Amino acid sequence: MEAALDADLSAHLTERGFTGRVEATLEERLGRPVDPRLAEIGRLLFFDPVLSLTRDNSCSGCHGPNVSFNDSRSIAIGVGNNGVVGPGRRGPHNQRRAPSILNAAFFPRLMWDSRFIANGLDPFRNDRGFTFPPPDGAALSQLPHLLAAQAFTPVINRHEMAGSFNGSHVDMRAEVARRVDAIDEYRSLFAGVFGEVSDGAPVRLEHIAAAIAEFEFTLVRADAPIDRFARGDHGAMTTAQKRGAQLFFGRAKCGECHIVGRFANEMFSDFEPHVLGVPQVVPTDGIQPFDGPGADEDYGLEQQTGRESDRYKFRTQPLRNAAYQPAYMHNGAFVCLSDAIRHHLDAAGSVRAFTTDRLEPTLRGSLGPMEPVLARLHEFIRNPPQLSDEEFGDLLAFVRDGLTDPRAAPQALQQLVPLRVPSGLPVHRFEPDARLGGQC
Numbered sequence: 001m002e003a004a005l006d007a008d009l010s011a012h013l014t015e016r017g018f019t020g021r022v023e024a025t026l027e028e029r030l031g032r033p034v035d036p037r038l039a040e041i042g043r044l045l046f047f048d049p050v051l052s053l054t055r056d057n058s059c060s061g062c063h064g065p066n067v068s069f070n071d072s073r074s075i076a077i078g079v080g081n082n083g084v085v086g087p088g089r090r091g092p093h094n095q096r097r098a099p100s101i102l103n104a105a106f107f108p109r110l111m112w113d114s115r116f117i118a119n120g121l122d123p124f125r126n127d128r129g130f131t132f133p134p135p136d137g138a139a140l141s142q143l144p145h146l147l148a149a150q151a152f153t154p155v156i157n158r159h160e161m162a163g164s165f166n167g168s169h170v171d172m173r174a175e176v177a178r179r180v181d182a183i184d185e186y187r188s189l190f191a192g193v194f195g196e197v198s199d200g201a202p203v204r205l206e207h208i209a210a211a212i213a214e215f216e217f218t219l220v221r222a223d224a225p226i227d228r229f230a231r232g233d234h235g236a237m238t239t240a241q242k243r244g245a246q247l248f249f250g251r252a253k254c255g256e257c258h259i260v261g262r263f264a265n266e267m268f269s270d271f272e273p274h275v276l277g278v279p280q281v282v283p284t285d286g287i288q289p290f291d292g293p294g295a296d297e298d299y300g301l302e303q304q305t306g307r308e309s310d311r312y313k314f315r316t317q318p319l320r321n322a323a324y325q326p327a328y329m330h331n332g333a334f335v336c337l338s339d340a341i342r343h344h345l346d347a348a349g350s351v352r353a354f355t356t357d358r359l360e361p362t363l364r365g366s367l368g369p370m371e372p373v374l375a376r377l378h379e380f381i382r383n384p385p386q387l388s389d390e391e392f393g394d395l396l397a398f399v400r401d402g403l404t405d406p407r408a409a410p411q412a413l414q415q416l417v418p419l420r421v422p423s424g425l426p427v428h429r430f431e432p433d434a435r436l437g438g439q440c
């Protein structure tokens, strides 16, 4: 029986082009080894509030190692935070949840509305250019990887890192680079990697972005039971996980959107926005304007395209290591992995039953309207598969355990927190979150 299950799952994986070897392709696709010295500078910068013009936030404020580089909150808290990353983080909310940056090196499009795009659908190649929203457009296309281009954007985002700094996006980037360049320790670290800096040239944002991207290349965690199974170790998955995988790629249709082949780089996403009908959570202390007549909606992709037909569309989320997330969906509406999956199987019922009780107090205000959202559901979500309780349990076991790389556990990543950063600014306080592990 097990042999038949193995054969069937292997056939699904082969048909979809899943090899279980994507992690090993990183350096080949970079065309060079990861540079440990550059990655180390990137690690320091990632944790250093020097990149925030308000000096109070860093990349790690919203992508915390203690929560597997996810957001520690359902909706991100940026400038004006209390220096804590974890359940105790306080401050005014932005609009969406920060996704994990683990494995982002392989994402061909970034963000919940896929607005940062590698035009050739290959993040490792810029020959067809990168498309970003204004003010950048095609201007970041000379950067070597989509993540290096992405690193140019949080530092000019007034809600995330820049605050009310007086100046244009060009001024903001120049000021961030100037502050880094003024720190001797960073200068000498960069001089060790870039000849022009050792020759006396100032540190530029290109250098900073390259270092951050290099650090992110070290954050690939894509060796889960499903990968080991695909490489021939059929004992790597439990029977329940295998049955769940069969459902995932088969009758439950998860694999129609959470795809693995070609440009998806085995990341379980088509990187396309769809309407899933997630409850519209609205902060009572928001600093970012929401959409709609009641200013209580997130129009998703429509914000980028201006097309009403794109309203409420959000990117299919990659699913690796989902068990380690404190919250799910673009606004963290669900804090249990099982609720996020169950939502797909009965969106209207999930919305009716939804309460904000498990969210932080300032996200417990009234929800945005849901009738217009449910009226636009993707057809798969409108006509969901019927699963028995046992089948649901198998599907959950697959997503929770079969896609999890143990090296993505918070305990394994916490050691990346530096004791101090070159600017001398305080490193955030990373508090453990007992909810992780996908058990609820």
Ligand code: HEC
Binding pocket: 046, 051, 057, 058, 059, 060, 061, 062, 063, 076, 077, 078, 079, 094, 096, 097, 098, 099, 100, 101, 104, 107, 109, 110, 111, 112, 113, 147, 150, 151, 154, 155, 159, 160, 161, 212
């Ligand atoms: C205020 C919180 C905040 C800070 C600070 C922040 N981010 Fe993010 N990050 C987010 C949010 C929120 C998103 C998703 C936004 C959206 O889709 O609209 C995101 C998205 C991303 C993504 C895309 C991930 C994906 O799955 O598409 C990457 C990569 C990323 N951030 C890296 C960084 C880096 C590097 C820094 C520091 C230079 C940084 N972030 C600083 C909140 C933050």
Ligand code: HEC
Binding pocket: 248, 252, 253, 254, 255, 256, 257, 258, 273, 274, 275, 276, 277, 278, 314, 315, 316, 317, 318, 319, 322, 325, 327, 328, 329, 330, 331, 337, 340, 341, 344, 345, 378, 380, 381, 395, 399
């Ligand atoms: C129509 C395409 C589609 C199908 C089919 C689909 N999903 Fe999704 N899934 C999405 C989208 C889109 C999101 C993000 C929606 C949002 O945040 O608003 C998502 C989010 C998720 C999340 C939350 C991930 C996170 O990090 O927040 C999980 C878990 C998930 N899907 C699992 C599944 C499973 C299991 C199935 C099969 C029962 C499935 N999906 C079928 C499109 C799909």
